[in-house]
Amino acid sequence: MPDSSTPSYVHWFRHAAPYINTHRNKTFVLMFGGEALQSDNFQHIIHDIALLHALGIRLVLVHGARPQINHNLAQLNLDTPFLKHRRITTRESLPAVLNAVGSIRLQIEALLSMGLANSPMYGARIDVVSGNFVTAKPFGIHEGVDFQLTGEVRAIDSDAINHNLQHGQIALLGPTGYSTTGEVFNLRAEEVATRAAIDLEADKLIFLGEQRGFLDSDQRLVRELNPQQAQHYLSHIDSANSEQYLHLSGAVQACRAGVNRCHLLSYHQNGALLGELFTRDGLGTLVTAMGYEAVRQATINDVGGLLNLLRPLEEQGILVYRSRERLEDEIEHFAVIERDGMILACAALYPLDNESENKTATGITSAEIACVAVHPDYRKSNRGVQVLQFLEQRAKAQGIQHLYLLTTHTGHWFMEQGFEKVELSELPSVRQAMYNYQRNSQVYRKRLIKA
Structure with missing residues (x-):
């Protein structure tokens, strides 16, 4: 029987120990949108990312930039409509996209470089690597609309990313990719994360979104789904709710391609990552094909x-x-x-x-x-x-x-x-x-x- 005089954190560590051992040296792809960076909780997310890294988890971070791009476009009085959950990226709007993505990359790198005494980051010493890991191609013309410099993922340089992960570095990917002709394309961050998880044969794909997981029509949290159940929900999601649609569809695609577990969590909830990864019940929604067994x-x-x-x-x-x-x-x-x-x-x-x-x-x-x-x-x-x-x-x-x-x-x-x-x-x-x-x-x- 547990000793009631033992501090609660001791019990927590002991119960978390099996998960710590299980997750060590495993590859997790973590995706968060530009909205997460504007959240008051993002500093805690950075601290938790540093902790996961310290526990030996190989991390690939994928960030979005939608609100930051919108802000830059507003300053330039440019309008770029969305179709099929993708921004139609004109050549005139591309600098606004690149400026937002570059600024976010520097912000994340700076946050992961902190080593302030009396903070969770003290002594972390995290090396972050980003680069031309994503090859893209034009999305093309759909429903008669030319998406111009909007693209889709063509390939992920998994060998290069794995090389960096093996040396204890965190890989950072953004919503841009490069073509073989030297052009830059604006991509969906969800697609980058999903494809990275598949090509890296990641153990987990984690989406941080506005909601605490996937919510059904009655706004109740759905704890676990298999791909078939998730696909059923996708057919009933309001297309205007692009975040839940993109996260859930990415999880379905990844599961069907061999990623064992995909998690949907909230970037607002302090400690959501730790609660999901190191407790039995978790805090969000788990999508897994292993439910069949x-x-x-x-x-x-x-x-x-x-x-x-x-x-x-x-x-x-x-x-x-x-x-x-x-x-x-x-x-x-x-x-x-x-x-x-x-x-x-x-x-x-x-x-x-x-x-x-x-x-x-x-x-x-x-x-x-x-x-x-x-x-x-x-x-x-x-x-x-x-x-x-x-x-x-x-x-x-x-x-x-x-x-x-x-x-x-x-x-x-x-x-x-x-x-x-x-x-x-x-x-x-x-x-x-x-x-x-x-x-x-x-x-x-x-x-x-x-x-």
Whole structure:
């Protein structure tokens, strides 16, 4: 049980530690519009970016410049209408675009260079690199309208960006790109960020916007979406709400191209980045294709897939043999992760009867985790952890206080998941009676803390 006398920040650090380890050396693309730079919270965003960098996260920042461009154009009495969520960039308006983008780049570089004592930036020493990483081409003529110097991304120099990231630098990209003929094109920052995340094979794409995430028609925050659900919402978003449309469509495109997780957050919310990345529930909207592999209760239709997953491990002596009939009888105890009809991972939870003096109102305080298995092609993922956590939550809901497991090969992995090795004598007597001394399995236990 947590000690109530322990400062809250200690608990926070301890709970954040798994995320710190997971995110280290991963590539995140973070996009924010020019509006974010005008927010009072932007200095905190810079501090959080510095913290992410200090924790070993490889960062690519992509900024927009719409309000700054609008300001420059207003001073020149120039009007550049929008069509298809893109500004029609005339040759006369291009200097206003370049001036705004250049000023923002210098502003961000200056903020990341701060090292004031008694501030979060003290000792940060961050090197920021920007350059001609983005190759562009003309957007062309659409609906009879010539977009002139408005372009779209043709290529991202991912090799050059990765070279800088490997040397501990932050890459900074803006909403401009260069053609092979030496012209400069005005681009959508959302498109630059999405394409950069895809080409860099980034682990995350993060959009900072006006809203705290994606809001449905009732203005309620949608916590998680898969690409299909997000695409459905896109068809119903008011086209005038370009920010939500562009962020959500960018997330869908990135997910379908292999980026595992995309996040929609608010640049107004202090600590949104840290809350989203280092807590279980997050603060914004997560768009991920991995939702298709959510852990679920097994059904009788999964028996064939379970047999295919378990047989090789049984033949190696890693798992105890289970016949088809036994699996059918015990299917209610199993949880699985399935994709496209194939079982990728499984585990089972078997409640253990306790001695009468230890019984609770439910009569059960202990359970056994068994048959934890992950398909060989997916063992570098966290699917084993996912199915184990699913069963732990189920056990908590049943009032179970202790989880036990027996293993001959994977004790260290279970210790990483919070189990501790115990003596056979500490195993509930009902399970001791069925212990197979020939297998000589080690016994592990985990105490469950009520949520």
